[in-house]
Amino acid sequence: MRADGWHLTDDVDEFLAAAGEFLRARPVPHVMALTWAARLQARGTGPYGGGRPLLGLLSRAGSVRGACHRLPGRGLGLTPLTAAQTDSLAAHLAALGHALPSVGGDRDTTAAFATAWQRHTGATPTPAVRLRLRRLDTLTPPRPAPAGRAAAAGEGEREQLIDFCRGFAADVGEDVTIDAATWATTRYADKDYTFWQTPDGTPVSMAGLNPTVAGLAMVDPVYTPSAHRGHGYASAVTAAVTRAALDAGATEAVLFTNAANPTSNALYQRLGYEPVADWTTYTFA
Template sequence: MRSDDSPRSDDSPRPDDSPRPEHWHRTEDLDRFLDRAGDFLRSRPAAHTVMLSVTEAVRRRGPGAYGDEPPVYGLLQRDGAVRATYLQTPPYQLQVTALTTEEADSLAAHLAGLGRMVPGVGGEHETAAAFAAAWQTRTGATATILQRQRLYRLGTLTVPEPAPAGRARIATTSDRSQLAKWYEEFTEAIGEQGIDRDSWADARIAYGGATFWQTPDGTPVAMAGVTSQVAGQVRVAPVYTPAELRGRGYAGAVTAEVSRAARDAGADEVLLFTDLANPTSNALYQRIGYRPVSDFAVYDFEAGAVSEE
């Protein structure tokens, strides 16, 4: 695999009104990436919530936070300014910020030229669709949409009433096995490949990033997680209630509690994603006070590997 982390020159003449050259630059050095792209990511904390939370997790836990293979980061520059970014934490999908159709095609060309394995893509709906089409054209991969999502931002918090019996409490070390078990059940329920469940539980416990709703006798019946705060934003994820305990108000109660706590801790924006195929969760979060921001999509690529040019 060759590095693409240094600028390329373009000495060919062009008309004065033609677009200036744009180059994608790749690195596995998180500090280098954030030095160059950090201001860009912080400029739109809601739209860039995934990249902000993933890079913060890697900063805290190291390059093995999401798997054995180190993450890869990239940015697109125009006249010295960052225009867009991408990241991939193998073996998971590529994540991209907003791109034009032309930029999506140039990213596909860049990654194909590096011989990168791209198992899928996630991003704002139009961007993800444009990259999926470009990747399919350039590599022959089959692109299939896995999930249509909606990003929500908390407005005025409305705590569901009446609240179910019990209370919220932050998960601690003694809850490690329960937290890990529910995380595994959650990822299986939504059809996603999660990271190691024990590592996930340890990471959330370390910063108080998981909360249970428990019944009066102390039995946990639902959980809600939050990402650590970065650039003034946190994202609620995941929210899970075992199937046999649903319909009793536990998810709404614990989501409202972690949303309130995030606000009290100083978060400017409290965000969450929903699956648009699940009308129940979309309606629940809107009743609590979440309002739509934009739509996202996740695509899967079959035979998404290409040979290095």
């Protein structure tokens, strides 16, 4: 039995052996921890900068009560935690000399951690990204659907796919280089992609789908170039990949939206994706 407190490891198999049951019991709020752990198992650590991950679990009375994860070059991700739990994590990481560029998770947890991190390290937190986690209730595809069809992106369409992912990253302010040389090192390489094609075969929108973990499929990213927006392509391709995930055995589906974008929130609401929680990322000066 583990002693009470935070326990850190760089071994994803060890982490999942201890925390996997806890994470899988509530896959929706734990979606990011599950997704990144699955990526680590599939890839190893090399593509994420060559360093080792930081994976942590909080033990109380022999049970796991919370978890955290961080990959080289990325910020800290948190499962939902109480203010006292975030304070104990911040104190533990600070005592070990860790430096964090950012923290992400549900709004209340990250706000509490940001305050605790500033208290323990003096680092100044700044809210950087506000997202809304949405869970599928009943899938309602757009009617009528736009002209065209959904088509899986093949290897021969890698250049088009990279171009769309680069456009998505620019839209959301993600500081990443996406090209043929770096593709395998980015988070975008771990997904299955579907294009919405016009009747003449032109790709006009794209949706990615992460591997299903604990019965949960996460749609990400969804992107339509500005010249093709306003025609319902994003709704159609999102509905298509969601249906494909459910048909393949997923029992739940989630996605993230920009909390400040009423257009995208209304779009996914119409498809049947209901809000679950607001998520915030804080950067640390």
